[in-house]
Amino acid sequence: ASGGAAAIAEAEGDTNAEEPVDGQQDESDSELAKLIERTPEDPATPITVAYPTPSEIEAADEISTPPPDYSAAQRYPWHLPDPGMLAVARPGGITQEEIDRTSSRVVQSLAQFGIDVSVDQVRQGPTVTMYGLSPGWKGRSEESTGQRVRVDTILAREKDIALALASPSLRFEAPVPGESVVGIEVPNSHPTEVTLRSVMDAPEWNEFTKTAALPVPLGLGSGGEPVMADLARMPHMLVAGSTGSGKSVCMNAIISGLILTRTPLELRLVMIDPKRVELTPYQGIPHLYTPVVVEADRAVIVLKSLVEEMMGRFRQLEGAGVKNIASYNEKVSERMPYLVVLVDELADLMLTGAGEVERLLVRLAQLGRATGVHLVVATQRPSVDVVTGLIKANFPSRISFAVMSQIDSRTILDSPGSEKLLGRGDMLYMPIDKPKPSRVQGAFMNDREIEGVVSAWESGTRPALPELHVSFDDSDANGSTSSSSDSDSLFDQAVDLTRSQKTLSVSLLQRRLRIGYPRAARLMDELEDEGVVGAGEPGKPRPVL
The missing domain is CATH 3.30.980.40 (Threonyl-tRNA Synthetase; Chain A, domain 2)
Structure with missing residues (x-):
């Protein structure tokens, strides 16, 4: 038996796990969707968890890639942005x-x-x-x-x-x-505005960020108290709400709270945004493990790559003889960053291939906690064909904004109430350790604040960071491969971009070409080698020759 699998089982508290149910998955799907086990995380809050078997780890070895190398990034002095850039809430309330x-x-x-x-x-x-x-x-x-x-x-x-x-x-x-x-x-006749700074200025938030692995600011509670959560303890979150209820604003608050308190050495993000407008503003931040994914069919391939990444992390835990990512980071010098996967609009992905998307999300949710992989999935259509029973069972922490009917509320929270919410960030929050949802006013962020947070991370010259290894099939319709033809196409686009610019920066390449920081940095080096741009000074754009 594999020592790594046994250690992971202990880390999840799986001391009395049932035997896996065989014969319920097709053989072609066996690498991703078999051996689902159920075990209680907490006696009062049962959730679905699983751990890989020795045969699964051995099978993953055949398609494994080397662990990401963060040695260069570790020598760089990372500085967190100042949250003072965030807007201050206007006073309000009732007498x-x-x-x-x-x-x-x-x-x-x-x-x-x-x-x-x-x-x-x-x-x-x-x-x-x-x-x-x-x-x-x-x-x-x-x-x-x-x-x-x-x-x-x-x-x-x-x-x-x-x-x-x-x-x-x-x-x-x-x-x-x-x-x-x-x-x-x-x-209230005159509601009080709640901004992200309303939460982050609270003394409780400063203390919370010292102990929480993945601190997330949510808003203010029904008594005006700051409401925050540790995503690492959730360990996955489902967010639902009708159009205009505040769901996307909540996603922005979650992302901003994470990148304002954690460096790329501590946290990497994978963003899937089929709507193309909600998460793409974060394209230039160094935390991105892969460029923001906007094509639904490409998102499925990225999810498969994340499963492979997760299995590779299990091998690292096994090699170090530890149970989980927290113990691993205490033992080794090169820390393993947490990996947060954010999906804004699950319904669009389910239209691409409901069975496969469900299987991949459930697989990541069941196995991800020990390896530091956590999911935040949002949808504006909380119907049973989108939020399936298996998905809901593996996302124990949930947020519901205003929905159209009591049926939708029961689909998300297993109880009514969301249909009576007021919209504009009014939510019911049900964490894994609470039997009933509590009312929270979500923190608001405007576009200018988001741009400020992103710009703070875009400024300056930084070392290249590892990217997610995505394996595309030959039949992939996107053609978004890491082949030489794709690299040549990006290089030609970069050259065309310089013709209308006097200076060129890595962040400009990221925004215009919709690529991640590592690839943009490599393109800049190629442009310098070809004499298209000159040598630059740290923190300044390169002159176009």
Whole structure:
């Protein structure tokens, strides 16, 4: 038996795993989709995990590539961008007078139906304010009945309370976790703006980034507290919401939070953006392990390459005799960076080949945690043919923005509530360690902030970083190979670009040719060798000769 596989099993807490189910996958798919095992990550939160068998590791050896070489990048003094470039939120909120008036209306509207309650708790958030109702003991006769008002009686009067408050949407939480009250979330008349800086300026965030491997700022909670998460502990996240609900803004906040706190030595990103507009602004950052993928059929090939990369990481763990990436980085001098895969619009990928896409995503989700591979997948169509049962089972942490129906909410969260959200970043967040979702106002980022974060990483001359090894078949329709013909085509495009420029920078090559930093840096060296551009000074563009 392989020592690496046993170590990985221990790292995942798999001490009583069931035997793998045989005969449920086609033989041609065996390298990617067999031996799925189920084991509890936490007694209260079961998730699907798996680990590779010795035969799978040996099979992967036949198609293996050398581990990425980060020796040159380790000698470079990486500096994180200053989060002070981010926008400061404008003040907002509601007055105490409005809180008192709303509390009185809630109590009076229920009293009309003989329901005795008192408002014992108020938590003001940026978008909604939660009023905690304590059921009383009085009936219609205003005398004590000796029996407390039933919670179901309060919940049945939702529409009457909404009418009294002239509110378009109310959300009940009965009971509030850890409290003996029934919570009613009422939209604020003047919502408070929440920006990414609102979270990153909090003292809790600074402490959190010291211990979390992959810190992610999400927004502010229903009580105004900063909400953050460690993606390494999630370990994968599913994000869903209808058009305009704030889903893509959430993806931007996740990416920016990661690259503002982690260098390319600690984190590499793979972005898949079939919509071509949401993630492409990050094309120039050095964290990219491969250029932003915009073709759905090419995305499938990249996912296959990520599975091979993951198996290669297992071999590295096995060689070092460790259980997971955290232990590996403590033991060896050349750290293994975490690898985060972001997919913005799963539905487009599922149209390309639902079975294969599902199998690859599930494979990465089942095996990725020990090797530092984590997934963030977003979709605006949370139907069962997109968010399949197998995908949902392997993405235990979920975020739901406003959706059209209660059915969509149940598809994402296994509970209703998302259909009552207000949009514009209003979300329900359900992490792996919480049985019920909590309400959060997502952090907002505008295009100027995104450009500032990207520009901070684009500036300056940096060493070339390893790229993901992508193996394309001869029949690949994209023709996006690493062959000499492709290199010649890129070189010719770079020469054409210089004809309209007085100076040329690596970041300009990245943006215009839609390539990653390593390839753009190699192109710049080729242009210098051919006498097209001159020698440059560190941090400055090259002169065109």
